[in-house]
Amino acid sequence: MGIYVYMLRCADGSYYVGSTTSDDLARRIDQHNAGSYKGYTFSRRPVVLVWSEHFDRITDGIAAERQVKGWSRAKKEALVRSDWAKVTELSRRRAGRPKQS
Numbered sequence: 001m002g003i004y005v006y007m008l009r010c011a012d013g014s015y016y017v018g019s020t021t022s023d024d025l026a027r028r029i030d031q032h033n034a035g036s037y038k039g040y041t042f043s044r045r046p047v048v049l050v051w052s053e054h055f056d057r058i059t060d061g062i063a064a065e066r067q068v069k070g071w072s073r074a075k076k077e078a079l080v081r082s083d084w085a086k087v088t089e090l091s092r093r094r095a096g097r098p099k100q101s
Helices: 025-034 058-069 073-080 084-091
Strands: 003-009 015-020 048-055
Touching: 003 025, 003 058, 003 073, 015 025, 015 058, 015 073, 025 048, 048 058, 048 073, 073 084
Parallel strands: none
Antiparallel strands: 003 015, 003 048
C-alpha cells in the first residue's frame, strides 16, 4: 500500500505539504482543486503538484512529511528542483550555533 508525500504550489505562491495513502495521487490533487475539504488549500486554489515521493512504509512517509513541513521556503524550492547540493547547504546550522534543546 504505502503513502505518497506531496507538495503543492498554491495560487498565492505558498506551498502545501501533505500525504495520502490513496494509490491515486492525481485524484487527491483533484480533491484539493475541487475544494472537497476545507483547509489550507481551500482558499488558495488552484493548486499544482510540484513534488511527490512514494514511501512503502507509512511511518517513513509521515516522518518525511513532518520534516519537509518544517523546512524553509528556499529549502522546499531546492527540493522541487532536485537541487540536492542546495538542500544540503540549507540543512547546515547557521553561524555554527549549537542546537538548543
